[in-house]
Amino acid sequence: MCIMFTHKSLSLSLSLTHSLSLSLSHTHTHTHIPSLSPVAPLVHSFTDTLTQRRIAMALRDVSSLLLGLLVLCCGAWADVQVNMEDKVEAFLGDSAQITCMFASDDGIGAMIMQWLYVTRSGDKQRIYYQDATMKVVDRGTPYTDRISVNGTGATGEVVLTISNVQLDDELEFICLIKSLTDGIGEGRTRLRVFATPNFPTVEAVQTGISVSEDDPSKVGTCEVKNGYPKPNITWYRDNTPLRSRPGEVNMVSSVTTESSGLFSVVSELRMKVTKEDKDALFYCEVTYFVPGATLMTETSRFNITVNYPHTALDIWVESPKGKIKEGDRVELQCSGDGNPASSIFTFKHVMEEIGSDSNVYVLYNVSRRNSGVYECTVFDPDTAEEVFQNTTVFVNYLDSAVVMTDDRKVVHGEQLTATCNALSSLQTETTWFKEGEEISKGHTLILNDVTYDTAGTYMCVVTVPEIESMTTSSLLHVDVEGPPEIMEQDTELESYDKSVQLTCHGKGYPAPQITWTTSDGKVVTSTPTETEEGFESLFTVHVTSNITAVCNASNKYGADFVTYNIKAITHTTTPEPTTISQSTVQAETAIPPKKIKKESNGVIIAVIIICILLLAILGSVLYFLYKKGKICGQSGKQDLTKEKSSKDNIVVEMKSDNTEEAILLGVNGEKLLTSDQ
Numbered sequence: 001m002c003i004m005f006t007h008k009s010l011s012l013s014l015s016l017t018h019s020l021s022l023s024l025s026h027t028h029t030h031t032h033i034p035s036l037s038p039v040a041p042l043v044h045s046f047t048d049t050l051t052q053r054r055i056a057m058a059l060r061d062v063s064s065l066l067l068g069l070l071v072l073c074c075g076a077w078a079d080v081q082v083n084m085e086d087k088v089e090a091f092l093g094d095s096a097q098i099t100c101m102f103a104s105d106d107g108i109g110a111m112i113m114q115w116l117y118v119t120r121s122g123d124k125q126r127i128y129y130q131d132a133t134m135k136v137v138d139r140g141t142p143y144t145d146r147i148s149v150n151g152t153g154a155t156g157e158v159v160l161t162i163s164n165v166q167l168d169d170e171l172e173f174i175c176l177i178k179s180l181t182d183g184i185g186e187g188r189t190r191l192r193v194f195a196t197p198n199f200p201t202v203e204a205v206q207t208g209i210s211v212s213e214d215d216p217s218k219v220g221t222c223e224v225k226n227g228y229p230k231p232n233i234t235w236y237r238d239n240t241p242l243r244s245r246p247g248e249v250n251m252v253s254s255v256t257t258e259s260s261g262l263f264s265v266v267s268e269l270r271m272k273v274t275k276e277d278k279d280a281l282f283y284c285e286v287t288y289f290v291p292g293a294t295l296m297t298e299t300s301r302f303n304i305t306v307n308y309p310h311t312a313l314d315i316w317v318e319s320p321k322g323k324i325k326e327g328d329r330v331e332l333q334c335s336g337d338g339n340p341a342s343s344i345f346t347f348k349h350v351m352e353e354i355g356s357d358s359n360v361y362v363l364y365n366v367s368r369r370n371s372g373v374y375e376c377t378v379f380d381p382d383t384a385e386e387v388f389q390n391t392t393v394f395v396n397y398l399d400s401a402v403v404m405t406d407d408r409k410v411v412h413g414e415q416l417t418a419t420c421n422a423l424s425s426l427q428t429e430t431t432w433f434k435e436g437e438e439i440s441k442g443h444t445l446i447l448n449d450v451t452y453d454t455a456g457t458y459m460c461v462v463t464v465p466e467i468e469s470m471t472t473s474s475l476l477h478v479d480v481e482g483p484p485e486i487m488e489q490d491t492e493l494e495s496y497d498k499s500v501q502l503t504c505h506g507k508g509y510p511a512p513q514i515t516w517t518t519s520d521g522k523v524v525t526s527t528p529t530e531t532e533e534g535f536e537s538l539f540t541v542h543v544t545s546n547i548t549a550v551c552n553a554s555n556k557y558g559a560d561f562v563t564y565n566i567k568a569i570t571h572t573t574t575p576e577p578t579t580i581s582q583s584t585v586q587a588e589t590a591i592p593p594k595k596i597k598k599e600s601n602g603v604i605i606a607v608i609i610i611c612i613l614l615l616a617i618l619g620s621v622l623y624f625l626y627k628k629g630k631i632c633g634q635s636g637k638q639d640l641t642k643e644k645s646s647k648d649n650i651v652v653e654m655k656s657d658n659t660e661e662a663i664l665l666g667v668n669g670e671k672l673l674t675s676d677q
């Protein structure tokens with residue numbers, strides 16, 4: 001035996017030898033190698049014809065005999081050297097080409113070539129036969145319609161092409177060459193089929209995962225479908241592949257074979273999560289083979305909700321941001337550092353539960369009773385632990401303003417002190433106003449030396465500088481008490497009428513009693529009418545002669561009076577029968593009284609006018625006497641007579657005229673005398 005082949009052919013050659021020895025001892029029925037007879041499979045295919053069977057049997061016997069003779073005569077067996085690739089890879093549906101190379105000194109005519117495959121049960125099934133005379137594709141095999149064989153023995157290279165490769169084609173294909181001179185040789189190639197799987201999908205666990213779970217919890221599921229061969233799934237956490245660790249990380253893959261024969265793989269990741277896993281990104285990677293390479297695809301990243309208990313809480317007033325005042329809407333908020341599946345925040349005030357709907361609690365229209373410590377509690381059902389925190393809320397308040405004074409009534413000339421303030425939790429400021437005008441700042445209002453003008457309504461406004469919108473106010477009515485003050489001055493007036501109405505008005509509190517007294521003995525007491533400024537009293541005097549009327553106003557603080565002197569004037573020349581309405585017309589305006597000073601001026605003017613008239617008359621009398629010539633016609637002793645006569649005239653005149661004229665003449669006469677001298 002010549003055993004001098006490469007490792008691939010070595011075993012084949014040995015087995016061939018073994019089979020040959022078996023066939024020689026007529027126990028070939030047990031052999032695992034198909035019969036060298038080229039028509040042996042044909043027998044199975046064409047069992048219906050007896051003739052063919054006979055021919056086949058005859059041929060087999062002949063070939064067996066020939067082979068036996070060949071072995072016996074040569075003494076040494078020379079195998080055909082067949083070279084084939086270990087494996088050929090092809091995508092599902094593509095074509096696969098299996099090349100068979102052999103070396104032989106024989107021409108093609110002296111060779112028999114067969115293609116076979118090894119069935120899953122280990123049997124060999126021929127699919128192609130070729131010799132010098134024929135090329136036969138075996139009928140009834142899965143390859144009957146899908147194979148073609150190219151090339152001839154002349155080149156020493158034959159290619160079996162399998163089209164539309166199926167998953168079942170993943171078999172070992174045998175190229176068997178028999179040369180009459182060089183003997184027999186075979187090569188084997190395994191066909192590998194590949195299918196690219198679908199894009200993998202990942203499904204994250206939607207519910208939160210508690211860190212306090214005892215066993216690894218499901219994190220996600222990764223699935224890849226329709227791959228061949230089976231793809232692998234690897235889980236990643238933050239770009240680091242996860243490895244199984246008992247009790248910590250657990251990845252369970254399950255493979256299903258689809259009806260198509262393709263594999264689908266589902267992998268479930270279970271792990272014990274920690275708080276840090278809340279920020280981790282998970283994904284899975286699928287590796288799969290393709291002809292000549294290993295490829296991989298990644299799923300999208302996903303994160304998980306990790307539930308971990310609160311270790312600390314915080315409670316605070318979310319709004320208002322500044323100081324709280326009564327009437328405000330106060331929003332309390334509570335938050336913890338944990339992320340439990342079911343954190344139930346409970347708000348308590350004065351040890352009493354007030355709410356637990358959410359982590360927000362709102363107090364509407366707060367009052368000072370809402371002040372105090374507010375506590376937020378959270379209970380973690382996983383750990384059965386309770387965490388709490390508190391905050392103090394203070395509601396500021398400002399009560400109604402209160403004005404305090406010793407007495408609302410103040411005596412004229414004295415001092416009034418009033419204080420105004422409101423009870424408040426904060427510092428207050430007071431501002432005083434009178435008739436809308438600011439008059440003073442500070443809680444205490446001091447009014448010195450009060451007058452009747454001081455009386456009126458005062459308003460104090462109490463504010464809280466720290467909270468602008470807090471304000472309250474109150475009113476203070478001030479009455480000034482004191483003796484009456486009459487506005488009118490003492491007056492002298494004339495009246496041409498029979499009656500005069502007099503007015504007397506002034507201020508004084510309480511309202512004074514008014515007593516009108518006249519010089520003719522009348523006394524009238526009345527209560528005055530109150531006016532805006534104070535009081536007023538009217539009085540009608542009947543003027544028959546000069547009369548004096550006194551208005552005396554008095555109250556408990558004192559009295560004031562005013563005197564009206566009325567001079568009665570009776571006019572005969574101009575008797576004006578005027579009637580004055582007592583109620584409506586005031587005496588002063590209705591009958592303008594003539595002042596006494598004015599009257600004396602008029603008398604002087606009248607006297608001067610009368611004097612001038614008298615002088616004019618005297619002048620004209622003297623002129624008349626001169627013209628008659630009784631005195632002026634004589635010469636010599638003219639001056640003496642003239643003097644005497646003039647003296648006589650004066651005497652006469654004095655006797656005849658009234659006293660006023662006499663005075664005037666007297667004056668005149670003296671002048672005349674001096675001028676003469």
Ligand SMILES: *[C@@H]1O[C@H](CO)[C@@H](O)[C@H](O)[C@H]1NC(C)=O
Nearest residue numbers: 097148149150151159160161
């Ligand atoms: C096989 O032969 C056919 C025709 O005989 C030819 O069309 C085809 O290209 C050949 N294939 C190879 C791989 O040589």
Ligand SMILES: *[C@@H]1O[C@H](CO)[C@@H](O)[C@H](O)[C@H]1NC(C)=O
Nearest residue numbers: 278279280281302303304305
């Ligand atoms: C987790 O995923 C959600 C939505 O997918 C995203 O809004 C969130 O920001 C992610 N968290 C982290 C920590 O990446």
Ligand SMILES: *[C@@H]1O[C@H](CO)[C@@H](O)[C@H](O)[C@H]1NC(C)=O
Nearest residue numbers: 230231232233287288289294
């Ligand atoms: C899948 O994993 C197995 C076992 O680790 C390995 O033998 C095989 O080559 C892997 N397949 C791929 C496609 O990586």
Ligand SMILES: *[C@@H]1O[C@H](CO)[C@@H](O)[C@H](O)[C@H]1NC(C)=O
Nearest residue numbers: 326327328364365366367368
């Ligand atoms: C707010 O509360 C006070 C008493 O505390 C009440 O008088 C007032 O009417 C309330 N206001 C509103 C708007 O409810």
Ligand SMILES: *[C@@H]1O[C@H](CO)[C@@H](O)[C@H](O)[C@H]1NC(C)=O
Nearest residue numbers: 373374375388389390391392
């Ligand atoms: C509020 O919390 C503080 C510390 O957080 C604690 O000292 C105090 O006793 C608590 N007060 C109440 C009323 O719970």
Ligand SMILES: *[C@@H]1O[C@H](CO)[C@@H](O)[C@H](O)[C@H]1NC(C)=O
Nearest residue numbers: 544545546547566567568596
């Ligand atoms: C009235 O008074 C005036 C001066 O005031 C006086 O001259 C006159 O005589 C008086 N008349 C009477 C009637 O007394």
Ligand SMILES: *[C@@H]1O[C@H](CO)[C@@H](O)[C@H](O)[C@H]1NC(C)=O
Nearest residue numbers: 515550552553554559560561
């Ligand atoms: C005015 O009246 C008061 C009280 O009746 C009295 O005391 C006072 O003397 C009176 N004055 C005059 C001027 O009559």
